[in-house]
Amino acid sequence: MLGNLDFDVIRRALPYLFYEGMTFTLTLTFLAALGGLIFGTALALMRLSGFKILGRIAGIYVDFMRSLPLVLVIFWFYFLVPYIGQWVTGASRPISVGAFTSSLVTFIMFEAAYFSEIMRAGIQSISRGQPAAASALGLTYAQSMRYVVLPQAFRNMLPVLITQTIVLFQDTSLVYVLSITDFLGAASKVAQRDGRLVEMYLFAAVVYFTISCIASYGVRRLQARIAIIR
Amino acid sequence: MIEISHVNKWYSPTFQVLTDCTTNVTKGEVVVVCGPSGSGKSTLIKCVNALEPFQSGDILVDGTKVNDPKTDLPKLRSRVGMVFQHFELFPHLKIIDNLCLAQEKVLGRGHDKAQAKGMQLLERVGLKEQAQKFPAQLSGGQQQRVAIARALAMDPIVMLFDEPTSALDPEMVSEVLDVMVDLAREGMTMMVVTHEMGFARKVANRVIFMDRGEIVEDAAKDDFFGKPRSDRAQKFLSKILSH
Numbered sequence: 492m493l494g495n496l497d498f499d500v501i502r503r504a505l506p507y508l509f510y511e512g513m514t515f516t517l518t519l520t521f522l523a524a525l526g527g528l529i530f531g532t533a534l535a536l537m538r539l540s541g542f543k544i545l546g547r548i549a550g551i552y553v554d555f556m557r558s559l560p561l562v563l564v565i566f567w568f569y570f571l572v573p574y575i576g577q578w579v580t581g582a583s584r585p586i587s588v589g590a591f592t593s594s595l596v597t598f599i600m601f602e603a604a605y606f607s608e609i610m611r612a613g614i615q616s617i618s619r620g621q622p623a624a625a626s627a628l629g630l631t632y633a634q635s636m637r638y639v640v641l642p643q644a645f646r647n648m649l650p651v652l653i654t655q656t657i658v659l660f661q662d663t664s665l666v667y668v669l670s671i672t673d674f675l676g677a678a679s680k681v682a683q684r685d686g687r688l689v690e691m692y693l694f695a696a697v698v699y700f701t702i703s704c705i706a707s708y709g710v711r712r713l714q715a716r717i718a719i720i721r
Numbered sequence: 722m723i724e725i726s727h728v729n730k731w732y733s734p735t736f737q738v739l740t741d742c743t744t745n746v747t748k749g750e751v752v753v754v755c756g757p758s759g760s761g762k763s764t765l766i767k768c769v770n771a772l773e774p775f776q777s778g779d780i781l782v783d784g785t786k787v788n789d790p791k792t793d794l795p796k797l798r799s800r801v802g803m804v805f806q807h808f809e810l811f812p813h814l815k816i817i818d819n820l821c822l823a824q825e826k827v828l829g830r831g832h833d834k835a836q837a838k839g840m841q842l843l844e845r846v847g848l849k850e851q852a853q854k855f856p857a858q859l860s861g862g863q864q865q866r867v868a869i870a871r872a873l874a875m876d877p878i879v880m881l882f883d884e885p886t887s888a889l890d891p892e893m894v895s896e897v898l899d900v901m902v903d904l905a906r907e908g909m910t911m912m913v914v915t916h917e918m919g920f921a922r923k924v925a926n927r928v929i930f931m932d933r934g935e936i937v938e939d940a941a942k943d944d945f946f947g948k949p950r951s952d953r954a955q956k957f958l959s960k961i962l963s964h
Contacts, residue, residue: 623772624809628823628875629799638822642813 497687501694504681512677513698519591519663519673523598524656530599531606536636538611549607556604562665568597569669590669602659609651613644650714657706661699674698722748722879722910723769728778730764730934738764739775740934746879751911753921753942756931757957762914763806765931766881769912770801783878799827802872802880806888808864810856816843816867817852820874828875835874842870846900862893869900880904882913918961922946930954 501508537549556564572593573585580586617640625635645652664675672680675695682691723746730739738761746752754762767773769780771787771794780787785797810819820839824830830838843849846866848859856864865885872880882901886894898920905911905924915921921928921942928945930938930953938945938954949955 618807618809620805620807620809621811624803624805624811625823626795627770627772627798627801627803627805628871629795629827630823631795634826638826639811643811646813 496690498690500681500685500687500690504678504691507681508674508677511672512674515591515672516660516663516674519595519598519666520656520660522595523602523663524652524659526595526599527602527606527659528610528652530603531608532610532641534603534607535610535614538607539614553604553607556601561601561662562668564601565594565597565665566668568600569593572596590666590671594663594666594669594671598659598663602655605655606652609648609655610644612651613648614640616647617643646717649717650710653706653710653713657703657710660706661703664699722746722750722783723912724779724781725765725769726779728765728768728775728780730761730768730773730775738934739768742778742931742934742936744929744936744939746910746912748910749908750926751905751909751913751924752927752929753925754912754914754929754931755916755918755921755957756937759933760931761934762931763883766883766912766914769881770798770803772803795827799823799875800878802875802877804865804868804872804880804882804885806884808856808861808868808888810864810867810871812856814855815852816848816854816856816859819856819867820871823871824874838874839870842873843867845873846870847896860893861889862896865889865893865897866900869897869904873904879910879912882911882915884914884916886915886917916961918946918958930957932957 534549534553537545538553540546569590572588576582576586576588577584621639621643622635625639626632630638663673666673667676667679670676678691678695682688685691725745726743728739728742729737731737742761742765744752754766756762764773768775769782769787775788778788782797782801785792787794787797810816811822814822817836817839820842821832821835824835824838825832840849840852843852846869848863848866848870851859851863851867856867859867869885885901886897889897894917898917901911901913901920902924913920913925925942928938928940928942929936930945930949930951932953937951938949940950945954946958949958
């Protein structure tokens with residue numbers, strides 16, 4: 492069976508797969524993780540703040556996002572954003588938003604729900620004495636969060652945050668519903684064009700598997716290092 | 722310096738932790754607060770810099786009302802040093818950065834000036850060589866000395882100690898007490914919650930004895946150790962001094 496396979500198609504498609512496809516995938520993963528972490532941390536702070544209304548809003552947002560399938564959100568958002576943009580800017584017709592911007596915004600908003608839960612656990616893992624000591628030194632609430640609590644919460648949660656980013660890396664392949672050329676999209680296009688579905692999808696699987704595996708191994712190493720510092 | 726008058730605090734409508742506490746600490750005075758566990762000593766000292774809220778009564782620190790909503794609490798707290806039972810050094814920062822953080826962010830001191838002040842204080846508590854280490858690399862006694870240095874770096878007008886030696890191994894207690902004794906002898910105003918009666922005997926001006934949220938006895942040191950007026954203080958003293 493393997494005799495019929497033409498693995499040379501992979502070699503020929505490599506530049507396209509990596510320069511176009513993987514670059515897009517990694518850029519989207521990195522920016523979505525960064526944006527999701529910032530937005531997610533803000534949500535976590537809202538939930539842990541003393542203000543009930545803020546906490547409720549953040550809670551509802553997180554529950555809402557976590558109750559929807561990602562594909563649906565991506566799809567939905569792509570068609571909705573132009574109209575939201577129109578409404579916000581008061582333009583006469585729906586504004587055009589590129590597929591990249593649309594998918595980036597979607598992933599940031601979706602991942603923020605997950606990152607916020609991770610950061611919330613991280614903040615709660617810091618003993619009450621730490622912010623108390625910061626306050627006793629005269630630091631304001633914001634300063635105590637920024638210089639004392641969040642750096643520790645982030646460090647404690649780094650392995651979990653990276654693990655979530657690995658999941659995100661795999662999830663970015665779902666942008667195929669918007670016909671975007673991410674890594675899987677590129678592989679899929681070559682596969683269709685050359686009629687080499689098995690080879691290309693096998694190769695895509697190997698690449699995703701390898702990158703995720705190496706990253707997971709890195710996380711385990713990191714966990715061991717953090718454990719020593721603590 | 723610290724005026725505490727008729728302070729009441731409830732954790733819940735039925736659970737009162739502080740009952741009508743009234744006392745004061747004048748400039749240069751060292752006041753030791755003792756009493757059985759659960760008597761509200763730590764809660765009272767935490768009310769002084771508003772780490773714990775209270776429902777009625779007043780506390781004034783250097784003329785500023787702690788429980789006034791208009792009071793700039795961060796500013797007030799930056800002038801009141803506090804040392805905690807569990808040290809509470811910031812584990813993600815080096816020792817020297819633990820001393821510099823609040824100097825730079827709260828007092829607005831330049832980095833070099835803050836470092837110089839930090840090193841000077843580390844030398845004073847005998848830990849200059851540890852400046853570049855992280856808190857977890859130090860022993861408990863060393864960490865607590867760093868915590869004292871960190872509080873002193875803010876040039877406080879008064880120092881609060883909340884059971885500074887009760888989380889320490891016995892052989893480390895004295896190195897911390899030595900620093901505190903020096904501080905007291907230099908004229909620092911101090912309010913100290915502790916069970917170390919040796920420390921109280923050595924440097925305290927007054928001793929406050931608390932039980933069940935009330936200040937039962939508030940007496941000059943010699944009177945307290947000589948002949949405590951209340952039964953409860955007598956019992957407490959005989960128990961902790963018997964061995």
